[in-house]
Amino acid sequence: MKIKQLAVLCSAAALLVSQPVLADINVGVSLSSTGPGAALGIPEKNAIALLPTSVGGEKINYIVLDDGTDPSAATKNARKLVTEDKVDVLFGSSVTPASLAMAEVAVESQTPLISMSPINLPAEKNVWVFRTPQHVNLMASALVEHMKLKGVKTLGFIGYSDAYGEDWLVGIKPMLDAAGIKLTSTERFNRTDTSVNGQVLKIVASRPDAVLVVASGSPAALPQSSLIERGFKGQIYQTHAAANPGFLKVAGKAAEGVIMPIGPVVVVDQIEDSHPSKKIGQAFVKDYEAKYGAGSFSSFAAYAFDAGLLFKAAVPAALKKGKPGTPEFRKALRDALETEKEVVGTDGVFNMTPTDHFGLDARGRVLIRVDNGGYKLLGK
Template sequence: MRMKKLAVVFSGAALLASQAALADITVGVSLSSTGPAASLGIPEKNVFAILPTKIAGENVKYIVLDDATDPSAASKNARKLVSEDKVDVLVGSASTPASVAIAEVAFESKTPQIAISPVNVPADKNAWVFRTPQNNALMAGALVDNMKARGVKSVGFIGFSDVYGEDWLNVVTPLLAQAGIKLAAVERYARNDTSVSGQVLKLVSARPDAVLVAASGSPAALPQTALVERGYKGQIYQTHAAVNQTFLNVAGKAAEGVIMPVGPVVAAKQIPDSHPSKKLGMEFVQKYEEKYGAGSFVSFAGHAFDAYRLIEAAVPVALKKAKPGTPEFRKALRDALESNKEVVATHGVYSMSPTDHFGLDQRGRVLIQVVGGAYTLLTK
């Protein structure tokens, strides 16, 4: 009889333990901590070490893997995270090609993904993919408005020969046409190229009033320095994926004067006090730099933190329908992410919908210019 009672006690304890484990929320993260996008992935990875470990009273576990800026590795990471670790949500990656690879797994496994690169995917897969970076069209609009205000009549384009570069070309081309600005030349290069002298020679020969570089991280500095070395005197524009200290370090004096669209957190101290992201942005930058050193914050860390903000807002809603670790919870979390409204974060205010999984409006962008080797808010 005593043995039977003990068995009941132990089985009850085991049941409680399994229920407790079931309540844990597991976040699977694949980031480019190495490879060409490491200058993006490392600060993003840093964020997960300083995030809260509870949401809505439930424990949160973060599993962070390196995909080395390799789409194949990103896919492998995502498959491990969903099949072995049974994650409730996928986060990543730093590069657009790797994020596309993760999106395939998110769709197949019916696991929500929060991409921290501005990835575009087909409509059926898009149902499971949300993003924290601003969509390229939003940022391109800010650049074209600036070009028009400066009287730019022609633009040369050089971008990555992958989905990031192509998406920028696709979104900026009609905007330029609407503004009456000619696309004078188009060139491409690979993320791991060590020279773009041939492409830059063609751009300079076309004599455009401005050049737009659609690249990210330190590889974005390659066309920047090559253009300056060739004596190009027109205005150079870069995208929000190039905004980090590594770009400034590699480009050096060649970066002076470049104009870039960014999220408000990059200029948190300079934006008006009335901006909804100012207070949170300044608090997060302070917390990040207390951990990793003064001047260590870059915008990509904000994208990772904003992924947490979206999850934090969605989890209480999803918990009303299902327990973590189940297909039902993953579906409920997807639905809750899609219904997120006015979620204040460092890069702006997110309001998702079935037709918009980026969720940011004009509150999510400002223009900056490199002046004296530092990012300065551009007010006109």
């Protein structure tokens, strides 16, 4: 008898306690803040802490988990966030394989997902998934334009042997063909490799005019310095994922002169004042560095912050259609994410459409050159 009373009391108490929680908007975040992707995940995690804690009078709870750069852990996290924490939206993850894993859960549970990694998905799965970084093709086209301008005829390719490397290769191949640039060799390496001399030798032996390195953060420094050590004199291109202080620190002098496409936020002080993201970007970089130390900012932090801004822009419209915690709210949030126009992020302006869930246009990218250990904006 007593136990029954206790049970009733407990469930009543639980109901009372959980009441305010139900009204809040819950954001489930899974990031690679440990493991090989930690250089991406840590600034992203830092940026989440700077996001607004209330929108339109609703309190927002951020539940941040770590997936250790492991796709199966990312799946587990996403499932836990969706079923136990009943989140209204998912953010994550930092690297492509883990983001793909989260996308599966997002589609299955019909929860909108904003990814910090430029993942490619088939159309039917794409419905629930949005991204903040630039689409690989947007960045690749900027590079190919630069190659054409400089008269590059042959290109060597060395990239990660994972989805990020593959996306770039698949994305840039048709553009290179169209521009009449020949790929002389296609090499692969892993984030954890201690030597890429074999791959680099093969590339150098094929005598390309330029080399494209597709890697992220400090592991991108290994092919960079190996190419310089082997006496490669041509232009080296890196991708936007390499643009972080870790890469510059590890590559050191070898990084001088490298060209990469990047979000405008990284060189926010150098972009023209008329750029829509200039003000908000400068404010974010200032806040971030005030909290985490001067020079700690990297573009990954902006990806996470923009996920928050996209979400924030979509909340008011979604609140009109449903209460947080319900499937209707999640559906409305997804619809709002897709239909909001000219959402100004720190890294460009987002215009999502049913066919484009990246949303950034040419305002979301610039080309930079590494100059004296810093970034220098290249003119148009």
